[in-house]
Amino acid sequence: MTENKKGGEQSPPEAVVIDSTNRPPRRPGARYVTPEWIDATLRLHFKKGHNSGVYLPPPYVWTILAARINIYVNQPPNNHQVGRLVHGVGKMQEERKILDAAARILERDRDRFPDTEAFAEHRRQWATAISVLRYPRGAVDNPHDQLARPVHPQQSIRGWTYVAREVLPDLVVFSVRGHATVRATPGNGIMKTLMDILQIIYFDEKLPSIATVCKAVSKDIEKYKVIAKTPPYDRETWESLLQP
Known part of the structure; x- marks a missing residue:
């Protein structure tokens, strides 16, 4: 990556607990993530993958995604x-x-x-x-919603599949626009970050292997890669890519 820090590689920070009087009681052992955590985790995984020349957006871009992940932390779909x-x-x-x-x-x-x-x-x-x-x-x-797109019958009943497909769009689009190499392969930075997110949400359950998760989201990743390269003003083309 281009934004390497001095002093060698750094481990991603622990997911930070965000106190809020408006938030439902936490599940025992649950952790919340911050935009900064998403940013640091992506940077670490892309760096370990020797994916140089990546220009990720500033951390605040991940604010909505972090909020969505924290909703699933509170109530992980089963x-x-x-x-x-x-x-x-x-x-x-x-x-x-x-x-x-x-x-x-x-x-x-x-x-x-x-x-x-x-x-x-x-x-x-x-x-x-x-x-x-x-x-x-x-x-x-709604062509923007994953429910309008077909999924494999054996995957459609799995909570982690639904969650993975919900958190992927921003990860893929912003990373591709930052010149990152994005693939549905176990060694890719996006997949490693996705697994970290799933492990935070389903920390008290056994998740499938990263290879299984790659297979479940491979079509979604390819679709969002194309969308990431589509000019934002070309709405007709963008919507056609989201059709089943």
Whole structure:
């Protein structure tokens, strides 16, 4: 890395406990992370991987990600919870197919009315109904949300898979934009950082091997790498990359 500190390599700092009167009681043994911890952990792992020329953003960029991780520290999703969530998502996705089919029927009906002033009100009513049928219904219809993207059936019921895919986007996008080499491989800095985060969240459970986690998130990593290289103003291209 370009921002090496004198005195040799440093170990990442311990996750810092953030006291707050608004925060629910901590799980026994739980630790919270700070933006500075995320920054230091990424830098350490990229440095150990001999990934020179990395320009990571300032620590405050990780503020939202740190807050999200700390929510999971308080309430780590378990397999049962995520399984029920994914089951509900499957039902909503089936309903989306029905709604889209109904919208196509109404589109055909609308097109039977000539596009003239005499039929303008009819066409407007049909257009309104079509718009309602196609309107997104929560996370399942939101291309930005991981629930709208397919996952392997054996992975969809695992809490750690859901959490990993939730914390990856910022890690991948900012690291790629900082010229880091990002891959879904056990030796990569992103994967080592992700494992550190999962171990903080699921500190009282046995996690799978890093190779298993790599396999679970490999498609997500490749997708976010492309997004990281897409100009922010190109919204249409960016959204198309998020489609299943």
